[in-house]
Amino acid sequence: xxxxxxxxxxxxxxxxxxxxxxxxxxxxxxxxxxxxxxxxxxxxxxxxxxxxxxxxxxxxxxxxxxxxxxxxxxxxxxxxxxxxxxxxxxxxxxxxxxxxxxxxxxxxxxxxxxxxxxxxxxxxxxxxxxxxxxxxxxxxxxxxxxxxxxxxxxxxxxxxxxxxxxxxxxxxxxxxxxxxxxxxxxxxxxxxxxxxxxxxxxxxxxxxxxxxxxxxxxxxxxxxxxxxxxxxxxxxxxxxxxxxxxxxxxxxxxxxxxxxxxxxxxxxxxxxxxxxxxxxxxxxxxxxxxxxxxxxxxxxxxxxxxxxxxxxxxxxxxxxxxxxxxxxxxxxxxxxxxxxxxxxxxxxxxxxxxxxxxxxxxxxxxxxxxxxxxxxxxxxxxxxxxxxxxxxxxxxxxxxxxxxxxxxxxxxxxxxxxxxxxxxxxxxxxxxxxxxxxxxxxxxxxxxxxxxxxxxxxxxxxxxxxxxxxxxxxxxxxxxxxxxxxxxxxxxxxxxxxxxxxxxxxxxxxxxxxxxxxxxxxx
Numbered sequence: 001x002x003x004x005x006x007x008x009x010x011x012x013x014x015x016x017x018x019x020x021x022x023x024x025x026x027x028x029x030x031x032x033x034x035x036x037x038x039x040x041x042x043x044x045x046x047x048x049x050x051x052x053x054x055x056x057x058x059x060x061x062x063x064x065x066x067x068x069x070x071x072x073x074x075x076x077x078x079x080x081x082x083x084x085x086x087x088x089x090x091x092x093x094x095x096x097x098x099x100x101x102x103x104x105x106x107x108x109x110x111x112x113x114x115x116x117x118x119x120x121x122x123x124x125x126x127x128x129x130x131x132x133x134x135x136x137x138x139x140x141x142x143x144x145x146x147x148x149x150x151x152x153x154x155x156x157x158x159x160x161x162x163x164x165x166x167x168x169x170x171x172x173x174x175x176x177x178x179x180x181x182x183x184x185x186x187x188x189x190x191x192x193x194x195x196x197x198x199x200x201x202x203x204x205x206x207x208x209x210x211x212x213x214x215x216x217x218x219x220x221x222x223x224x225x226x227x228x229x230x231x232x233x234x235x236x237x238x239x240x241x242x243x244x245x246x247x248x249x250x251x252x253x254x255x256x257x258x259x260x261x262x263x264x265x266x267x268x269x270x271x272x273x274x275x276x277x278x279x280x281x282x283x284x285x286x287x288x289x290x291x292x293x294x295x296x297x298x299x300x301x302x303x304x305x306x307x308x309x310x311x312x313x314x315x316x317x318x319x320x321x322x323x324x325x326x327x328x329x330x331x332x333x334x335x336x337x338x339x340x341x342x343x344x345x346x347x348x349x350x351x352x353x354x355x356x357x358x359x360x361x362x363x364x365x366x367x368x369x370x371x372x373x374x375x376x377x378x379x380x381x382x383x384x385x386x387x388x389x390x391x392x393x394x395x396x397x398x399x400x401x402x403x404x405x406x407x408x409x410x411x412x413x414x415x416x417x418x419x420x421x422x423x424x425x426x427x428x429x430x431x432x433x434x435x436x437x438x439x440x441x442x443x444x445x446x447x448x449x450x451x452x453x454x455x456x457x458x459x460x461x462x463x464x465x466x467x468x469x470x471x472x473x474x475x476x477x478x479x480x481x482x483x484x485x486x487x488x489x490x491x492x493x494x495x496x497x498x499x500x501x502x503x504x505x506x507x508x509x510x511x512x513x514x515x516x517x518x519x520x521x522x523x
Contacts, residue, residue: 046317053223055323067302082349087325090141099377099398109425112140123156129386134159137218152178169240196300207311222290233289241292249291259331259475267479275333319352361408374400420503427452433459438500445496
């Protein structure tokens, strides 16, 4: 016989069961809450990359860049042995965008049209990972020819505030997401100040948002360019300072290291033996104008810093400061860049990372480990938890390494790392047509397989080379090549030549990337 349960008793039992279930769910929630909180992905940093144009390392001075040194350097890691793999604007910037040597991304001269897989670069990867991407300033050379007169934004950029070619400090076109606006010759039109204002406006627009942002601020200073025809720096061959700073540094002394106006170039390659003695007055003016032009760049650093602080994003932002290449002020009788000597290869590099993105490690103030611009993209991708791939799975194999181990003070870095330096293009009258070299701690070795014939102005095959001991000869005054085979220098040259052979055509990093058939991996 079935037992009958009074309605009130049944209701109470159901109520008690419901209360027990609720309590159980509450207990589970309490236990699970920390796990859920721990599983929530941490906030990713904003990244701001400042890139100057043709800045020699010796121009980073307290009187030219006080804001950089006071606001930025104290919390930054300074890389004292940083180079670019091709010391020329477009190849260097293409390497920053791809993490690849020029022999892999295609850009070995000043021509954006050489860039392979233009839809597969750093801004594309970051945008795919949820970043807002902002470009302000100069882009890769000949971009406008590749994209047409309106020069729509390059792939991957959400905000495009970019000066159009031909680039001048005055009287230029500016692209705002593909719409062109012309700037004239008024004081307010001075290019560096415009770049700085645009950068601040982008910070104000994107910093309060939930998504992190990546901003690449490509300055034009201290590049040479026409001015307005007045003042000490308004020739066609000097950097142009801001209107109120034209007369700064007009008494600055031109550095004259032992390599300045090198007296004996008989040991140098044939194209170097054609270099004329330095025009000291012209080089001095150029140097002084470069120093003055950097004051506006430094002012922009302070303005961006202040905008981030006001937005409450300063503690969530990584700053990277560098140049696309170095510059010659009369060293080895040279003025310009491109030749693979230390003055053009070496660049300033400082990276400031908020402590919480260092995984509890103490910030390293300085490192002399060998690094290069191939390392920028891998570093930024690690910070952003992003990969070098498009949506359809097409991935670039990067040749650089993330700098995070050095920033955290880890010992896991190849101390004897070999970096390749390379160029292929016009000779300009002062360089070889093609060179490949290898730079290791204390040594640099360069081969020039094609050099200019100054009688015919054509490029011809060659077997010229250079080898310098950077420890004993930091100014590269004595070319050790060719050294007798049985001597220590001869043995070093053979070893460096073999190492260079291993870097030619290299791709990827051992232990991180799958080897590609028939191709060595980079170091």
